[in-house]
Amino acid sequence: MKIQANLAIGGGLTALALFVGVFGPWLAHTDPIMDANLMNAELSPSAEFWFGTDQQGRDIWSRVMYGAQISLTVGIGSQLINTAIGTTLGVTAGYWGGWWDDFVNGLTNLMLAIPSLIFALAIMAILGPGLTSLMIALGLTNWSYTCRISRAQALAVRTQGYVQAARVLGYGDVRIMFTQILPNTLGPIIVIATLGMGGTILAEAALSFLGLGVRPPAPSWGSMLSDARETITTAPWLSLFPGLAIFITVLGLNLLGDGLRDVLDPQSRSRR
Amino acid sequence: MSGDMNLLEVEDLRIELTADNGRYPAVEGVSFTIARGETVGLVGESGCGKSITALSVMGLLRHPLALAGGKIRLTGQEIQDLPPAEMRALRGKRIAMIFQEPMTALNPLKTVGRQIAEMYVLHQGANWNDADARAVEALKQVKVPAPERRARAYPHELSGGMRQRVMIAIALACEPDLLIADEPTTALDVTVQSEIVDLMKELCSAKGTAILMISHDLGLVTDICKRVCVMYAGRIVEQQDSEMIFNRPQHPYTQGLVASLPRLGMRARHGRQRLTEISGVVPGITAYPDGCRFHPRCGRKTEICEKVAPELTPLADGALVRCYHYG
Amino acid sequence: MFGFVLRRVLQMVPMLIAIALLIFVLFSLIPGSFATGQQDEGLGLDMAVVARMRAELGLDDPLYVRFGRYVQQLATLDLGISFRSKQPVIEMISARLWPSLSLTAAAMGFAISVGLPLGFVAALRPGSVADLSLMVIAVSGLSLPVFWLGILLMYLFALTLGWFPSFGYGDGGLWHLALPAMALGVSPMALLARTTRAAVLDIMNADFVRTARSKGMNEFRVVVWHVLRNALVLVLTTIGLQFGSLLGQGVVVEKLFAWPGVGSLLVDSVFQRDIPAVQGCILMITLFFLVINTSVDIAYKLIDPRIRYT
Numbered sequence: 004m005k006i007q008a009n010l011a012i013g014g015g016l017t018a019l020a021l022f023v024g025v026f027g028p029w030l031a032h033t034d035p036i037m038d039a040n041l042m043n044a045e046l047s048p049s050a051e052f053w054f055g056t057d058q059q060g061r062d063i064w065s066r067v068m069y070g071a072q073i074s075l076t077v078g079i080g081s082q083l084i085n086t087a088i089g090t091t092l093g094v095t096a097g098y099w100g101g102w103w104d105d106f107v108n109g110l111t112n113l114m115l116a117i118p119s120l121i122f123a124l125a126i127m128a129i130l131g132p133g134l135t136s137l138m139i140a141l142g143l144t145n146w147s148y149t150c151r152i153s154r155a156q157a158l159a160v161r162t163q164g165y166v167q168a169a170r171v172l173g174y175g176d177v178r179i180m181f182t183q184i185l186p187n188t189l190g191p192i193i194v195i196a197t198l199g200m201g202g203t204i205l206a207e208a209a210l211s212f213l214g215l216g217v218r219p220p221a222p223s224w225g226s227m228l229s230d231a232r233e234t235i236t237t238a239p240w241l242s243l244f245p246g247l248a249i250f251i252t253v254l255g256l257n258l259l260g261d262g263l264r265d266v267l268d269p270q271s272r273s274r275r
Numbered sequence: 276m277s278g279d280m281n282l283l284e285v286e287d288l289r290i291e292l293t294a295d296n297g298r299y300p301a302v303e304g305v306s307f308t309i310a311r312g313e314t315v316g317l318v319g320e321s322g323c324g325k326s327i328t329a330l331s332v333m334g335l336l337r338h339p340l341a342l343a344g345g346k347i348r349l350t351g352q353e354i355q356d357l358p359p360a361e362m363r364a365l366r367g368k369r370i371a372m373i374f375q376e377p378m379t380a381l382n383p384l385k386t387v388g389r390q391i392a393e394m395y396v397l398h399q400g401a402n403w404n405d406a407d408a409r410a411v412e413a414l415k416q417v418k419v420p421a422p423e424r425r426a427r428a429y430p431h432e433l434s435g436g437m438r439q440r441v442m443i444a445i446a447l448a449c450e451p452d453l454l455i456a457d458e459p460t461t462a463l464d465v466t467v468q469s470e471i472v473d474l475m476k477e478l479c480s481a482k483g484t485a486i487l488m489i490s491h492d493l494g495l496v497t498d499i500c501k502r503v504c505v506m507y508a509g510r511i512v513e514q515q516d517s518e519m520i521f522n523r524p525q526h527p528y529t530q531g532l533v534a535s536l537p538r539l540g541m542r543a544r545h546g547r548q549r550l551t552e553i554s555g556v557v558p559g560i561t562a563y564p565d566g567c568r569f570h571p572r573c574g575r576k577t578e579i580c581e582k583v584a585p586e587l588t589p590l591a592d593g594a595l596v597r598c599y600h601y602g
Numbered sequence: 603m604f605g606f607v608l609r610r611v612l613q614m615v616p617m618l619i620a621i622a623l624l625i626f627v628l629f630s631l632i633p634g635s636f637a638t639g640q641q642d643e644g645l646g647l648d649m650a651v652v653a654r655m656r657a658e659l660g661l662d663d664p665l666y667v668r669f670g671r672y673v674q675q676l677a678t679l680d681l682g683i684s685f686r687s688k689q690p691v692i693e694m695i696s697a698r699l700w701p702s703l704s705l706t707a708a709a710m711g712f713a714i715s716v717g718l719p720l721g722f723v724a725a726l727r728p729g730s731v732a733d734l735s736l737m738v739i740a741v742s743g744l745s746l747p748v749f750w751l752g753i754l755l756m757y758l759f760a761l762t763l764g765w766f767p768s769f770g771y772g773d774g775g776l777w778h779l780a781l782p783a784m785a786l787g788v789s790p791m792a793l794l795a796r797t798t799r800a801a802v803l804d805i806m807n808a809d810f811v812r813t814a815r816s817k818g819m820n821e822f823r824v825v826v827w828h829v830l831r832n833a834l835v836l837v838l839t840t841i842g843l844q845f846g847s848l849l850g851q852g853v854v855v856e857k858l859f860a861w862p863g864v865g866s867l868l869v870d871s872v873f874q875r876d877i878p879a880v881q882g883c884i885l886m887i888t889l890f891f892l893v894i895n896t897s898v899d900i901a902y903k904l905i906d907p908r909i910r911y912t
Contacts, residue, residue: 113620116895117888120850121868125628125884128872205747209854212749213869228750232858239757246750254745261741335815360820367818374816379809383908384831393827397818429907445817 010262016255024075027068034065048240055240057230063241066222067248073223074252077137078204082196084142085203089149090192094180096150097157107154111147119144120206127215137216141203149195156188190267198260201253208249224249280351282452282485283309283332289344290327290336292560301340301560302328302509309453314479314486316496316517318532319506320557325489328506329455331355332487333372334362350452368398371446375458377438381430387441388414388426394448413444417474436467440474447478454479455487460495472499493532497521505529508558508568511587514595525596527573528553567598575600606903610896621888622676625881626669681885682878686871691882695864699886701771702863705786706845706852706890708779712787713794714841720791721798722833726825728803736795743792748851752785752858769860782859786851790844794837801836805829835906842898849887 023030048055055063096107114122123140130136157180160166166183174182210216211225219226224245231241290302302324309315317325330336332347334354347355354365374380381390391413392406401409407426414422417440430438439459446454456475460468476499479486490496496503497517505513505526513526524530531553555572558564564571570580579599587595663671675682681691724733759781760768772778805811806829814828853865860866864883871879903909 109620113617113624115846116617116621116892117624117884118846118850118891120847121853121884121887124850124853124868124872125625125880128880129628201745205745206850208747209749209851212747213854213857215869215872225747225749228747228753232753235753235757236761242750242753242757246747246753249747249750250742250745253747254742257741257745333816335812363818363820365818366816372816374809374813376809380813382810382814382828382832384835384906385828393814393819394817397823431908442813445813 009258013255013258013262017259020252024071027071030068033062067244069222070224074204077207078200080138081141081203082200085146086196089146090153093150093153094157094184097154111150114147132218141206152191153188157184160184160187194264201256204253281308282311284348287345291343293339299561305511307504309485312483312485314500316488316500316503318493318496322557323506324509325506326457329457329489368449369451370453371451372455373442373446373459376462377442386427391444398449417444435463439471450482453485457489494536512597525601526598528569610899614892626672681882684876684879686874686876691878695886698864698867708783709786713790717791717794718798721795725799725802740792740796743788749854749858755781755785771862782855786855797840798837801833805832842895845894
């Protein structure tokens with residue numbers, strides 16, 4: 004019963020976030036950047052401005068709607084990079100073993116030894132702010148768990164009969180990895196990617212909040228909160244809605260990930 | 276307390292399993308008695324309800340299993356509805372239990388000496404120093420070599436046989452009236468099995484402790500028990516003296532069990548003979564068939580077997596059998 | 603035991619060198635103007651000055667020479683001279699070490715002292731209202747952006763109620779520490795509550811707990827004598843790992859609350875393009891994380907006799 008609740012609520016919230024991400028421009032009332040009007044500055048929520056307006060008179064509702072695009076683009080993009088790096092390294096390391104396995108292991112341990120947000124921050128410092136930089140920075144720093152899981156799976160599967168049978172049949176390594184090993188790791192990897200996306204969306208917001216992610220005036224939820232901090236005494240609602248948007252999106256992904264884990268990877272509860 | 280009073284009487288025991296879609300009887304109509312110092316065996320395939328019968332005597336059934344009827348008497352006193360605190364006072368002190376897997380049945384982070392010593396602290400109010408000293412004595416009794424050193428060892432540092440000796444030491448620490456042994460040798464090497472069985476027999480007969488031995492292994496049970504109850508799918512199907520059950524099994528299921536056992540001298544007497552096995556598997560608790568629960572696997576079934584469950588029929592010499600076509 | 607500790611500490615050295623190399627290589631990829639950090643933003647230095655500065659800072663030497671020099675400096679705890687303040691980086695960092703340490707410790711202390719008991723209570727009554735609501739709180743806590751939580755706490759407890767100062771270090775006392783530590787501690791607290799619950803549930807079903815019950819122990823003793831320590835072994839891993847995200851999020855919280863720690867130095871240095879300071883801060887934070895993980899391993903050894911010396 005609890006499993007279904009996780010999946011239903013998580014799936015619903017995630018679907019809502021995706022919907023806003025795709026249709027945000029149609030849901031918005033005004034342009035999120037250009038429609039500044041100082042006559043309307045710092046209005047509280049009303050029928051015209053559902054979430055109020057900011058210091059420059061921009062409609063917060065519209066900016067929150069547009070912000071979903073940034074969060075989801077970074078979240079999905081960086082998770083695609085993470086998953087690609089993690090599974091490639093993990094599966095090849097587990098399948099081939101030897102010095103390559105040692106190298107990948109060392110690399111994974113190195114990644115785990117550096118707090119990932121600090122690492123991403125360093126990469127952002129080098130690449131400079133921007134959407135692409137964010138995807139790269141967060142995509143290069145969060146693949147260690149995917150790598151570990153797929154390595155373990157490849158290691159376990161490698162010696163099993165059907166993989167050896169495929170090898171006897173003359174299948175190439177790459178084909179075996181794609182057809183015999185990857186499908187077996189799919190469940191846990193989907194779970195990690197879903198939960199990880201919540202993490203990268205939080206990280207994107209944090210970096211943008213610090214001014215290292217998406218630069219204003221782009222309507223990232225994180226940088227909106229950064230702006231809002233300055234007016235917290237006069238316009239506290241500015242701090243409320245972008246944060247709520249992040250919270251709902253990440254909560255949805257976390258619940259969905261938990262629900263998927265119960266369905267796709269039932270042993271992990273006891274295995275931990 | 277009269278001399279002929281039984282130590283343990285289990286009467287019409289019923290244990291139910293609560294599942295998503297209802298409650299199912301996991302054990303039904305189970306009755307047996309154990310006299311003081313007697314050894315009784317409970318035999319059956321895994322899943323037949325013998326372990327949960329034992330756990331119910333200990334009062335250790337946990338959700339989704341629960342006692343749903345019947346009486347359990349210890350020296351005449353009904354204990355199935357005792358308040359938790361009174362039940363705890365019996366547990367370990369008057370009824371003790373040994374479990375199947377001695378690796379996981381001991382706490383990996385505590386020395387085995389301490390795990391024995393807990394018994395003296397719990398039931399005899401000993402302080403830890405005295406209890407630790409007595410734990411060494413207990414290890415000596417179960418013939419663990421170098422007991423002072425072993426008392427300070429952790430479970431993972433001992434062999435399977437040694438760990439099971441520790442379990443026996445824990446169980447017998449307070450000299451209980453009844454020892455329940457749930458597959459005590461199944462996880463052990465064959466050579467160690469007989470040592471453990473001999474040790475249990477020796478210590479229990481010295482202290483007059485009764486044993487309820489639970490096993491899937493009819494040979495092992497008849498080796499140390501005076502009487503054997505055979506369980507199938509939550510019911511007792513036959514109860515006989517150990518000696519008789521080999522020579523004259525009454526229930527078709529028991530006959531199948533006996534026929535599947537390799538026996539010394541069998542070849543000499545009967546010529547070349549194959550070991551037979553019982554076809555089919557034990558039905559799941561949620562899928563017990565109507566009528567006699569053995570009928571889908573039975574070669575002698577008739578129409579009545581599929582419809583009406585047979586009652587236990589008393590035979591000569593106190594034996595009982597639950598079958599229309601016994602013999 | 604001593605041998606184990608020694609070996610575990612020595613194992614940190616190659617890892618530290620690998621991290622130093624990684625950070626070094628990463629920042630060597632930066633385009634030239636960024637490396638000196640002086641040319642753009644209209645500071646108007648002419649090319650001759652830039653070239654002289656590059657030569658002075660040794661930025662024109664080959665990469666491996668520079669790395670050799672870098673490691674040599676690190677070995678003597680020399681993190682270089684800040685491009686901006688012209689102070690030794692190590693001095694800048696040590697001045698900010700204590701605020702960061704106290705914030706991290708307070709946040710983790712909060713997470714452990716709240717999360718562990720909550721997880722325990724939930725596990726002892728699985729499926730109860732308390733359990734379910736705790737799990738809802740836990741998954742929410744994991745989904746909260748730490749800086750947003752910080753802003754909410756600031757608004758409620760500082761600006762509206764006036765119980766705590768809204769930001770700043772003050773004298774470094776508990777009064778100033780409370781809000782940032784709570785903001786930082788909520789997410790690890792949520793995760794610890796979840797992990798503890800799972801660990802305790804796992805162990806309550808273990809065979810040795812059934813053995814303990816068969817001895818006639820009451821549930822309180824079962825928990826204290828047999829469950830606590832075993833659950834702690836499982837939870838310890840999570841505590842160690844959580845320090846990683848705690849240190850990362852700490853940067854954000856320090857910035858939000860204007861807390862004068864290593865994290866806010868890091869962010870300021872990034873904006874000032876002060877590479878030696880950025881490298882130094884990252885190295886220091888990573889070193890701290892490494893020390894934590896090593897300590898966790900040693901703590902493991904103390905609790906769990908199954909972990910071998912070799």
